[in-house]
Amino acid sequence: MRALARGELIILRHGARLVLVGCAGTVTTEQMAFVIRHSTGFVQVALHERDCDRLGLPEATPSSRAPSVCAYGQCVAVDASAGVTTGISGADRALTARVLADPRSSVDDLSRPGHLGSSPWRWCTTSSRDSSGVGQAVKAGVTSPVSSATLSAGLSVRERASTSSPR
Numbered sequence: 001m002r003a004l005a006r007g008e009l010i011i012l013r014h015g016a017r018l019v020l021v022g023c024a025g026t027v028t029t030e031q032m033a034f035v036i037r038h039s040t041g042f043v044q045v046a047l048h049e050r051d052c053d054r055l056g057l058p059e060a061t062p063s064s065r066a067p068s069v070c071a072y073g074q075c076v077a078v079d080a081s082a083g084v085t086t087g088i089s090g091a092d093r094a095l096t097a098r099v100l101a102d103p104r105s106s107v108d109d110l111s112r113p114g115h116l117g118s119s120p121w122r123w124c125t126t127s128s129r130d131s132s133g134v135g136q137a138v139k140a141g142v143t144s145p146v147s148s149a150t151l152s153a154g155l156s157v158r159e160r161a162s163t164s165s166p167r
Contacts, residue, residue, distance in 0.1 A: 001134040009034065015142040025101035032097065033090030043093055044074065045100045052120040056102070056107040059120070079114030
C-alpha cells in the first residue's frame with residue numbers, strides 16, 4: 001500500500017481476476033494509458049458518496065443507500081469541462097480523474113456525458129472484507145482510488161498485465 005500512497009499503480013488479486021488500483025489525484029497520462037491498454041478500457045474513480053453528491057453525480061441506475069451497503073452502482077460518466085479534447089484519450093481521462101479527486105472541484109468543472117465513471121462508496125462497519133481495495137487504498141492515504149474492482153471501478157485486467165510494468 002505504500003506504493004499506492006506514493007502515486008504508483010498496484011495490481012491486486014481479487015479472486016480469479018487482477019485489479020489495477022491507482023490514485024486519481026495523481027494519476028499521470030502514462031499510468032492511465034497503461035490502465036486502458038491492459039484492461040477492458042472501462043475506467044472508474046471511487047468517490048465517497050458525499051463527493052458524488054457535491055459534484056452532482058447521480059447514479060446511472062439508482063440503488064439502495066442502506067447503511068449496510070458499502071458501495072453503490074455506477075454514477076453517470078463525465079469529462080473535465082476544460083482542457084480535454086474528445087475525452088477518450090489517456091491524457092483526457094487522467095485529467096478528468098484528477099478533477100474528480102480534487103476537493104475544490106465543483107459541478108461546473110465536469111461535463112456530461114463523458115468517458116470516466118465514478119463509483120460511490122462509504123466506510124462500512126458491517127463488512128469485514130473490502131473486496132475492491134478501496135478501503136485499503138484509503139487507509140494508505142489515497143482519497144480517490146482509480147481501480148478495476150466492481151466496487152471502485154471496472155477494469156478486468158488481463159493476466160499478461162501482471163508481467164508488464166505498471167509505471
